[in-house]
Amino acid sequence: MADGFNELIHAPIRLRICAILAEVNEAEFGTVRDALGLSDSVLSKHLKVLEDAGYVSLRKGTVDTRTRTWATLTKPGRAAFKGHIGALRALAASADALD
Amino acid sequence: METTPARPTAAEAQAALDSVAESRKTLAPYVRSPWWLYPAQGLGTAAFVIGLAFTATHPSWGTSILAVAIVVLSVLPMLQQRPGRVVLDVYTHRGSRGTALVYVLIFGLVVATALVLNAYTAADWIVYLAGAASFVLTVVMGPIMDARLERAIRDGR
Numbered sequence: 001m002a003d004g005f006n007e008l009i010h011a012p013i014r015l016r017i018c019a020i021l022a023e024v025n026e027a028e029f030g031t032v033r034d035a036l037g038l039s040d041s042v043l044s045k046h047l048k049v050l051e052d053a054g055y056v057s058l059r060k061g062t063v064d065t066r067t068r069t070w071a072t073l074t075k076p077g078r079a080a081f082k083g084h085i086g087a088l089r090a091l092a093a094s095a096d097a098l099d
Numbered sequence: 100m101e102t103t104p105a106r107p108t109a110a111e112a113q114a115a116l117d118s119v120a121e122s123r124k125t126l127a128p129y130v131r132s133p134w135w136l137y138p139a140q141g142l143g144t145a146a147f148v149i150g151l152a153f154t155a156t157h158p159s160w161g162t163s164i165l166a167v168a169i170v171v172l173s174v175l176p177m178l179q180q181r182p183g184r185v186v187l188d189v190y191t192h193r194g195s196r197g198t199a200l201v202y203v204l205i206f207g208l209v210v211a212t213a214l215v216l217n218a219y220t221a222a223d224w225i226v227y228l229a230g231a232a233s234f235v236l237t238v239v240m241g242p243i244m245d246a247r248l249e250r251a252i253r254d255g256r
Contacts (some may be wrong), residue, residue, distance in 0.1 A: 002148055005106070008113065010107070014120065015115060015118060015119060015156070016119070016122040017122075020119075020125070020185075021120040022169060023126055023187065024126070024187040025188060026186040026187040027185040027187075028184065028185065031129050031184060035122075035125040035126060035129065036122060036248050048183050077164065085116070085119065086112075087112075088115050089112075089116065091108075091109055092109050092112040092113040093109075094109050
């Protein structure tokens with residue numbers, strides 16, 4: 001396995017979620033859902049997996065009397081995502097080396 | 100639960116990288132600051148300059164204005180946390196930090212110039228002029244920073 005490759009993050013939807021969270025300090029649940037075109041249940045399920053792994057922290061807040069959830073990629077999450085992207089780049093580059 | 104191959108091929112790795120880039124681009128519509136942010140921040144910076152300069156010469160209200168400015172500038176980032184958008188730091192994001200640095204340097208120059216000139220001339224109008232300049236600078240540069248950030252995300256930089 002390439003260094004840094006992370007099977008948990010590599011799942012397509014989780015990879016896309018991490019891609020968004022890695023770009024921001026914090027993202028509101030609905031924004032991630034709409035940006036990626038996911039359903040509430042699918043996004044919740046994958047955020048839970050990432051949270052259980054310690055890669056994402058979730059925070060509840062109230063805005064206009066409604067409860068909102070905000071997601072943040074944790075420090076270990078950022079490191080794991082960065083390592084995974086590095087591994088993907090190495091794998092993708094291996095094809096060029098073989099050409 | 101999604102299932103994924105243990106080790107992707109080079110083509111699959113490239114496809115995954117492409118999906119990461121595409122996902123980042125979907126953020127672009129959500130990064131614009133609310134319309135009131137930079138006018139409010141401009142008022143905060145103007146009050147900061149005026150309060151700072153008048154702390155010595157008009158301590159009774161100069162200190163109060165400075166305190167209000169610090170509170171306003173501290174609270175504004177928190178007010179951005181609303182549904183339908185993301186929170187990111189326009190001052191440190193690679194797409195906008197160059198422009199942000201220019202903004203901060205010019206603001207610092209305005210503050211320093213106002214303090215020095217006011218100390219030598221004791222002319223209050225210099226301080227008010229610096230406050231107005233700070234407001235205009237923030238209202239102009241803020242949306243430029245946002246636009247730079249949005250473009251960088253849209254271009255995948």
